[in-house]
Amino acid sequence: MRKYWIMIALFLLVLAGCSSGQEDQNSEATNELPKEVKVEVKTAPEAVQAHEHTEIQAIVTQDGKAVNDADDVKFEIWKDGAEQHEMLTAKAKAKGNGVYAVDKTFPEDGVYHITAHTNARDMHVMPTVQVTVGTGQAAAHEQAEQDHHDSNTVIQLTADQIHAGTSPLQAQVQHSGSALTGAQVEFEIWKDGAAKHEYISAKEDANGQYGASFVFEAGMYNITVHVRKGELHEHKEQTVEVK
Template sequence: MEQLYKRSVMMKQFIMPGLFTVLLLLLAACGSQEVKDQTGDTDEGAVTKPHVEVKFDEEPLPVNKETTIQAIVTQDGEEVTDAEKVEFEIWKKSDGQDTSEMIEAENQGNGAYAITYSFDSEGTYKVYAHTTANDVHVMPLVEVEVGKEHGKKGNTEEEHSDDHKHSEGKEYTVHFMNDAEFKTGKPSQLTAHIKHGEKPFTGAQVRFEISSYQMDKHEYVDAKEDEDGEYTGTYTFPSAGDYTVKVHYEKPKEDIHGHQESQVNVRK
């Protein structure tokens, strides 16, 4: 009996560590599978940005004569017939963006969205097609000559701005997403896209200046760069009404600084 007891104890001493090791291996395998599942292919189901081509019905563009401006919107090679919004922003380059007009386009079908517009004088104009399709926002730019023989000039680009400094003829452009929904009593995301020419303007110091007739003083929100050239911050608007949001951007060491104002309407 004593020998049987000793054998039983020896078997337990051998089996228990073995079972413990197996359990550890099983737990490790489950943990590895969980991490693998969480770090799978993040590109699956990613939304492709819409492609927008801006077209004119004649070139060179005439002065004081209605001309058609079209945005042809496609996504993954297919026509987007139900874009949430397409707006053309137009201004004369020499007058600055503060003089721009924003005109909502009509859906013409087959992925085409159009307006008719009359340019009142010769010169270089900027035409932005602010396009929101399937919850994705893009802002292609075309620079055109009006009343001049060399006609259309430049390439399509994305985004938009006010600039204080030029470098090699390239402008700093800013677009503040003022078509977002802003409500009182909860944090609102402020988003601005900044470019230098056709490239994202990265590594800048950016902050949002918020002001209103309802406020005793201006308030400032420091922005962080989430993606190249995209700067965001959060702010809780104290009450409903109209506000001015000024985007300040700078690189002090390079003597670059500028700003762009936008108007937003805040609801309860």
């Protein structure tokens, strides 16, 4: 009889262990963070011309797989340097394979910014890309270089704090020997060789000092600091190695 009760006790211990292991697995599955939703913005055709039909696309993926059940995708568009932004009222149409698209006709040549406001799987993603319409990029670059050549503005980007992961970005701006306050400062960031550019608005931390943060991966990055105030539009580009 004693042997019988010992066998029952051992069986109950094994059963309890299996149950605990299953609970741990379920707990780990429950606590696992969802994969990041990623959005890539493209145009079709890639070379955009003013007054011609253009399709703006947001390609939504999660863990390398197409997301076809996004809650909504809307596009915000503005010309470089303009204060007024256009939020397209039409909701992007799902075309399958994670592609959401709207039609747009650009009124004139220039450099434009497009932000895809995407709500999918309880995440909000809003990447911004730069698009050249017609010959806009060449004209904008030429004007920027001319402004920079004639400038009394000094822009210093602090790069020694940048590392893989979330890192601070800081820029000190002076004009005619004094701190430039009340300016609109933006960090343009792209990984070396990548077509996609990210635009991060900076906040003024102190007199003439502007800061923001960005999540970097290891590798070479290009960072351009854009400074605007009234008719002043200056920029400084710097290459940074992120470790």
